[in-house]
Amino acid sequence: MRSSMFEYMNIFVQVVEQGGFARAADVLHLHRPAVTKAIQHLEDDLGAKLLNRTTRKVSLTEEGDAFYQRTKILLSDVDDIMASFSPTRPPRGKLRVNAPLSLAHSVLVPALNDFQSRYPDIEIVLTSTDRRIDLLAEGIDCMIRIGELQDSSLISRRLGEVKMVTCASPNYLQKHGVPQTPEDLSRHQAINFFSERHREALEWSFVREGETVSFIPTGHICVDNSDILLTGCLSGLGIIHGVHAVLAPWIQSGQLVEVLADYAGESKPVSVLYPDRRHLAPRVRVFIDWLCALFNEQKPRLQGLLQSE
Numbered sequence: 001m002r003s004s005m006f007e008y009m010n011i012f013v014q015v016v017e018q019g020g021f022a023r024a025a026d027v028l029h030l031h032r033p034a035v036t037k038a039i040q041h042l043e044d045d046l047g048a049k050l051l052n053r054t055t056r057k058v059s060l061t062e063e064g065d066a067f068y069q070r071t072k073i074l075l076s077d078v079d080d081i082m083a084s085f086s087p088t089r090p091p092r093g094k095l096r097v098n099a100p101l102s103l104a105h106s107v108l109v110p111a112l113n114d115f116q117s118r119y120p121d122i123e124i125v126l127t128s129t130d131r132r133i134d135l136l137a138e139g140i141d142c143m144i145r146i147g148e149l150q151d152s153s154l155i156s157r158r159l160g161e162v163k164m165v166t167c168a169s170p171n172y173l174q175k176h177g178v179p180q181t182p183e184d185l186s187r188h189q190a191i192n193f194f195s196e197r198h199r200e201a202l203e204w205s206f207v208r209e210g211e212t213v214s215f216i217p218t219g220h221i222c223v224d225n226s227d228i229l230l231t232g233c234l235s236g237l238g239i240i241h242g243v244h245a246v247l248a249p250w251i252q253s254g255q256l257v258e259v260l261a262d263y264a265g266e267s268k269p270v271s272v273l274y275p276d277r278r279h280l281a282p283r284v285r286v287f288i289d290w291l292c293a294l295f296n297e298q299k300p301r302l303q304g305l306l307q308s309e
Contacts, residue, residue: 190219
Protein backbone atom coordinates (compact mmCIF):
# COMPACT_ATOMS: atom_id res chain seq x y z
CA MET A 1 0.00 0.00 0.00
CA ARG A 2 1.35 3.41 -0.94
CA SER A 3 2.06 5.73 1.99
CA SER A 4 -0.20 8.33 0.38
CA MET A 5 -3.12 5.90 0.69
CA PHE A 6 -3.08 6.27 4.48
CA GLU A 7 -3.23 10.03 4.02
CA TYR A 8 -6.16 9.71 1.61
CA MET A 9 -7.97 7.42 4.02
CA ASN A 10 -7.50 9.85 6.90
CA ILE A 11 -8.80 12.70 4.77
CA PHE A 12 -11.81 10.60 3.76
CA VAL A 13 -12.63 9.85 7.40
CA GLN A 14 -12.43 13.53 8.29
CA VAL A 15 -14.73 14.49 5.39
CA VAL A 16 -17.30 12.01 6.67
CA GLU A 17 -17.04 13.00 10.32
CA GLN A 18 -16.87 16.74 9.68
CA GLY A 19 -19.77 16.58 7.26
CA GLY A 20 -18.05 18.24 4.31
CA PHE A 21 -14.88 19.09 2.43
CA ALA A 22 -14.46 22.60 3.80
CA ARG A 23 -14.67 21.57 7.45
CA ALA A 24 -12.33 18.65 6.87
CA ALA A 25 -9.83 20.98 5.21
CA ASP A 26 -9.96 23.30 8.23
CA VAL A 27 -9.40 20.45 10.70
CA LEU A 28 -6.53 19.01 8.67
CA HIS A 29 -5.04 22.44 7.86
CA LEU A 30 -5.21 21.73 4.14
CA HIS A 31 -6.49 23.67 1.17
CA ARG A 32 -9.89 22.48 0.01
CA PRO A 33 -8.64 21.46 -3.47
CA ALA A 34 -6.16 19.11 -1.80
CA VAL A 35 -9.01 17.42 0.08
CA THR A 36 -11.10 17.11 -3.09
CA LYS A 37 -8.15 15.68 -5.00
CA ALA A 38 -7.45 13.12 -2.25
CA ILE A 39 -11.03 11.81 -2.39
CA GLN A 40 -10.87 11.60 -6.16
CA HIS A 41 -7.62 9.62 -6.00
CA LEU A 42 -9.16 7.30 -3.42
CA GLU A 43 -12.27 6.65 -5.50
CA ASP A 44 -10.18 6.10 -8.64
CA ASP A 45 -7.91 3.60 -6.87
CA LEU A 46 -10.86 1.73 -5.42
CA GLY A 47 -12.96 1.91 -8.55
CA ALA A 48 -15.99 2.88 -6.45
CA LYS A 49 -17.90 6.02 -5.58
CA LEU A 50 -17.64 6.70 -1.86
CA LEU A 51 -19.50 9.98 -1.46
CA ASN A 52 -22.61 11.59 -2.86
CA ARG A 53 -21.88 15.29 -3.29
CA THR A 54 -24.38 18.14 -3.38
CA THR A 55 -23.94 21.88 -2.96
CA ARG A 56 -25.06 21.62 0.66
CA LYS A 57 -23.72 18.35 2.01
CA VAL A 58 -21.98 15.08 1.34
CA SER A 59 -23.36 11.64 2.20
CA LEU A 60 -21.95 8.16 2.10
CA THR A 61 -22.81 5.71 -0.63
CA GLU A 62 -23.34 2.08 0.36
CA GLU A 63 -19.75 1.31 -0.66
CA GLY A 64 -18.58 4.47 1.12
CA ASP A 65 -20.21 3.42 4.38
CA ALA A 66 -18.59 -0.01 4.27
CA PHE A 67 -15.21 1.54 3.44
CA TYR A 68 -15.58 4.11 6.23
CA GLN A 69 -16.28 1.45 8.88
CA ARG A 70 -13.25 -0.64 7.93
CA THR A 71 -11.00 2.38 7.45
CA LYS A 72 -11.76 3.63 10.97
CA ILE A 73 -10.67 0.30 12.41
CA LEU A 74 -7.54 0.19 10.27
CA LEU A 75 -6.42 3.71 11.15
CA SER A 76 -7.11 3.07 14.82
CA ASP A 77 -5.02 -0.10 14.71
CA VAL A 78 -2.17 1.74 12.99
CA ASP A 79 -2.27 4.43 15.67
CA ASP A 80 -2.24 1.76 18.38
CA ILE A 81 0.75 0.01 16.81
CA MET A 82 2.72 3.26 16.63
CA ALA A 83 1.84 4.09 20.22
CA SER A 84 2.83 0.61 21.44
CA PHE A 85 6.33 1.04 20.02
CA SER A 86 6.67 4.64 21.22
CA PRO A 87 6.84 4.44 25.02
CA THR A 88 7.44 8.17 25.34
CA ARG A 89 4.38 9.06 23.29
CA PRO A 90 1.36 9.93 25.49
CA PRO A 91 -1.75 7.76 24.93
CA ARG A 92 -4.09 9.35 22.43
CA GLY A 93 -7.07 8.73 20.19
CA LYS A 94 -10.75 7.93 20.73
CA LEU A 95 -11.63 5.73 23.67
CA ARG A 96 -15.10 4.18 23.39
CA VAL A 97 -16.50 3.23 26.80
CA ASN A 98 -19.86 1.81 27.82
CA ALA A 99 -21.18 1.89 31.39
CA PRO A 100 -24.47 1.26 33.21
CA LEU A 101 -26.48 4.43 33.77
CA SER A 102 -26.24 4.12 37.54
CA LEU A 103 -22.43 3.97 37.63
CA ALA A 104 -22.06 6.58 34.90
CA HIS A 105 -24.09 9.03 37.01
CA SER A 106 -22.63 8.27 40.42
CA VAL A 107 -19.02 7.28 39.80
CA LEU A 108 -17.64 7.64 36.29
CA VAL A 109 -18.76 11.04 34.97
CA PRO A 110 -18.01 12.98 38.20
CA ALA A 111 -14.41 11.74 38.04
CA LEU A 112 -13.70 12.22 34.32
CA ASN A 113 -12.10 15.62 34.85
CA ASP A 114 -9.27 13.85 36.61
CA PHE A 115 -8.76 11.40 33.76
CA GLN A 116 -8.83 14.17 31.14
CA SER A 117 -6.28 16.23 33.05
CA ARG A 118 -3.94 13.24 33.06
CA TYR A 119 -4.52 12.21 29.44
CA PRO A 120 -5.62 15.29 27.46
CA ASP A 121 -4.98 13.60 24.10
CA ILE A 122 -7.57 10.86 24.73
CA GLU A 123 -11.05 11.64 23.45
CA ILE A 124 -13.71 9.74 25.41
CA VAL A 125 -16.85 8.55 23.64
CA LEU A 126 -19.12 7.40 26.47
CA THR A 127 -22.30 5.46 25.84
CA SER A 128 -24.40 4.70 28.87
CA THR A 129 -27.10 2.07 28.88
CA ASP A 130 -28.45 -0.70 31.04
CA ARG A 131 -29.01 -3.01 28.09
CA ARG A 132 -26.64 -5.78 27.12
CA ILE A 133 -24.40 -4.82 24.21
CA ASP A 134 -22.10 -6.62 21.80
CA LEU A 135 -18.77 -4.97 22.56
CA LEU A 136 -17.05 -6.08 19.37
CA ALA A 137 -19.96 -5.41 17.01
CA GLU A 138 -20.49 -1.90 18.41
CA GLY A 139 -16.80 -0.98 18.40
CA ILE A 140 -16.55 -0.48 22.18
CA ASP A 141 -13.05 -0.57 23.68
CA CYS A 142 -14.19 -1.53 27.17
CA MET A 143 -17.37 -1.68 29.22
CA ILE A 144 -18.26 -1.69 32.91
CA ARG A 145 -20.78 -4.17 34.25
CA ILE A 146 -22.48 -4.84 37.61
CA GLY A 147 -23.16 -8.38 38.78
CA GLU A 148 -21.81 -11.84 38.15
CA LEU A 149 -20.53 -12.21 34.60
CA GLN A 150 -21.80 -14.76 32.12
CA ASP A 151 -19.35 -16.95 30.22
CA SER A 152 -17.65 -14.72 27.70
CA SER A 153 -14.73 -14.58 25.32
CA LEU A 154 -13.92 -11.17 26.76
CA ILE A 155 -11.24 -10.44 29.33
CA SER A 156 -12.60 -9.15 32.65
CA ARG A 157 -10.95 -7.33 35.52
CA ARG A 158 -12.68 -6.90 38.87
CA LEU A 159 -12.97 -3.26 39.91
CA GLY A 160 -14.71 -3.69 43.25
CA GLU A 161 -18.17 -4.16 44.69
CA VAL A 162 -21.30 -2.08 45.19
CA LYS A 163 -23.74 -2.43 48.09
CA MET A 164 -27.42 -2.83 47.24
CA VAL A 165 -30.17 -1.08 49.18
CA THR A 166 -33.98 -1.43 49.32
CA CYS A 167 -36.00 1.76 49.57
CA ALA A 168 -39.30 3.52 48.86
CA SER A 169 -40.74 7.02 48.98
CA PRO A 170 -42.26 8.36 52.23
CA ASN A 171 -45.57 8.74 50.39
CA TYR A 172 -45.63 5.07 49.39
CA LEU A 173 -44.74 3.89 52.90
CA GLN A 174 -47.41 6.12 54.47
CA LYS A 175 -50.06 4.53 52.24
CA HIS A 176 -48.91 0.92 52.30
CA GLY A 177 -46.89 0.54 55.49
CA VAL A 178 -43.26 -0.39 56.05
CA PRO A 179 -42.14 -3.98 55.31
CA GLN A 180 -40.40 -5.51 58.31
CA THR A 181 -39.11 -8.71 56.69
CA PRO A 182 -38.40 -9.81 53.10
CA GLU A 183 -41.59 -11.94 53.27
CA ASP A 184 -43.60 -8.74 53.77
CA LEU A 185 -42.75 -7.72 50.21
CA SER A 186 -45.45 -10.12 49.00
CA ARG A 187 -47.98 -7.59 50.29
CA HIS A 188 -46.30 -4.65 48.57
CA GLN A 189 -45.66 -3.40 45.04
CA ALA A 190 -42.11 -3.68 43.77
CA ILE A 191 -40.68 -1.94 40.75
CA ASN A 192 -38.53 -4.66 39.23
CA PHE A 193 -35.57 -4.33 36.92
CA PHE A 194 -35.34 -6.78 34.06
CA SER A 195 -32.44 -8.13 32.08
CA GLU A 196 -32.77 -7.47 28.37
CA ARG A 197 -30.90 -10.68 27.65
CA HIS A 198 -33.40 -12.96 29.40
CA ARG A 199 -36.42 -10.64 29.45
CA GLU A 200 -37.07 -11.48 33.08
CA ALA A 201 -36.85 -9.52 36.32
CA LEU A 202 -33.66 -9.72 38.37
CA GLU A 203 -33.80 -11.30 41.81
CA TRP A 204 -33.49 -9.30 45.01
CA SER A 205 -31.09 -10.75 47.59
CA PHE A 206 -31.31 -10.54 51.38
CA VAL A 207 -29.24 -12.07 54.15
CA ARG A 208 -31.22 -13.82 56.89
CA GLU A 209 -29.52 -15.69 59.73
CA GLY A 210 -26.30 -15.84 57.74
CA GLU A 211 -27.93 -17.24 54.61
CA THR A 212 -28.66 -15.39 51.38
CA VAL A 213 -32.27 -15.52 50.20
CA SER A 214 -33.02 -14.45 46.63
CA PHE A 215 -36.38 -14.01 44.94
CA ILE A 216 -38.38 -11.77 42.62
CA PRO A 217 -40.91 -9.73 44.64
CA THR A 218 -44.47 -9.02 43.54
CA GLY A 219 -44.85 -6.05 41.23
CA HIS A 220 -46.89 -4.76 38.31
CA ILE A 221 -44.12 -2.56 36.89
CA CYS A 222 -40.86 -3.80 35.38
CA VAL A 223 -38.29 -1.52 33.73
CA ASP A 224 -34.95 -1.87 31.95
CA ASN A 225 -33.58 1.59 32.76
CA SER A 226 -32.15 2.63 36.14
CA ASP A 227 -33.19 6.26 35.68
CA ILE A 228 -36.81 5.17 35.19
CA LEU A 229 -36.46 2.84 38.19
CA LEU A 230 -35.48 5.79 40.38
CA THR A 231 -38.18 8.09 38.99
CA GLY A 232 -40.83 5.46 39.61
CA CYS A 233 -39.73 5.06 43.20
CA LEU A 234 -39.68 8.81 43.83
CA SER A 235 -43.20 8.98 42.36
CA GLY A 236 -44.48 6.50 44.91
CA LEU A 237 -45.10 3.63 42.51
CA GLY A 238 -43.38 1.03 44.64
CA ILE A 239 -40.30 -0.29 46.42
CA ILE A 240 -37.00 -0.68 44.57
CA HIS A 241 -33.73 -2.53 45.07
CA GLY A 242 -30.75 -0.60 43.71
CA VAL A 243 -27.14 0.50 44.05
CA HIS A 244 -26.53 2.22 47.40
CA ALA A 245 -24.09 4.79 45.98
CA VAL A 246 -26.72 5.94 43.49
CA LEU A 247 -29.64 6.10 45.94
CA ALA A 248 -27.72 7.48 48.96
CA PRO A 249 -28.26 11.19 48.08
CA TRP A 250 -32.02 10.64 47.82
CA ILE A 251 -32.06 8.77 51.12
CA GLN A 252 -30.00 11.50 52.80
CA SER A 253 -32.41 14.18 51.55
CA GLY A 254 -35.42 12.25 52.85
CA GLN A 255 -36.96 11.78 49.41
CA LEU A 256 -36.43 8.03 49.80
CA VAL A 257 -36.43 5.86 52.91
CA GLU A 258 -34.35 2.72 53.32
CA VAL A 259 -36.29 -0.39 54.37
CA LEU A 260 -35.22 -3.90 55.37
CA ALA A 261 -31.82 -2.56 56.45
CA ASP A 262 -31.41 -5.49 58.87
CA TYR A 263 -31.53 -7.86 55.89
CA ALA A 264 -29.03 -6.05 53.67
CA GLY A 265 -27.95 -8.33 50.85
CA GLU A 266 -24.50 -9.19 49.62
CA SER A 267 -22.64 -6.63 47.56
CA LYS A 268 -22.53 -7.09 43.79
CA PRO A 269 -19.24 -7.23 41.89
CA VAL A 270 -18.28 -4.55 39.37
CA SER A 271 -16.01 -5.48 36.48
CA VAL A 272 -14.52 -3.94 33.37
CA LEU A 273 -14.53 -6.06 30.20
CA TYR A 274 -12.45 -5.67 27.07
CA PRO A 275 -11.58 -7.75 23.98
CA ASP A 276 -9.08 -10.54 24.24
CA ARG A 277 -6.22 -8.74 22.50
CA ARG A 278 -2.59 -9.61 22.89
CA HIS A 279 -1.54 -5.97 22.75
CA LEU A 280 -4.02 -3.73 24.52
CA ALA A 281 -4.08 -0.19 23.13
CA PRO A 282 -2.29 2.26 25.46
CA ARG A 283 -5.39 4.47 25.77
CA VAL A 284 -7.44 1.46 26.91
CA ARG A 285 -4.77 0.22 29.28
CA VAL A 286 -4.36 3.56 31.08
CA PHE A 287 -8.14 3.97 31.34
CA ILE A 288 -8.57 0.54 32.92
CA ASP A 289 -5.74 1.25 35.37
CA TRP A 290 -7.36 4.58 36.21
CA LEU A 291 -10.72 2.86 36.74
CA CYS A 292 -9.19 0.39 39.17
CA ALA A 293 -7.64 3.23 41.16
CA LEU A 294 -10.92 5.17 41.10
CA PHE A 295 -12.98 2.28 42.44
CA ASN A 296 -10.37 1.54 45.10
CA GLU A 297 -10.47 5.19 46.18
CA GLN A 298 -14.28 5.17 46.35
CA LYS A 299 -14.50 1.74 47.97
CA PRO A 300 -16.00 3.01 51.28
CA ARG A 301 -18.81 4.87 49.48
CA LEU A 302 -19.56 2.08 47.04
CA GLN A 303 -19.74 -0.51 49.80
CA GLY A 304 -21.98 1.74 51.87
CA LEU A 305 -19.55 2.04 54.79
CA LEU A 306 -20.09 5.79 55.16
CA GLN A 307 -22.86 7.00 57.40
CA SER A 308 -25.91 8.09 55.38
CA GLU A 309 -27.28 10.39 58.09
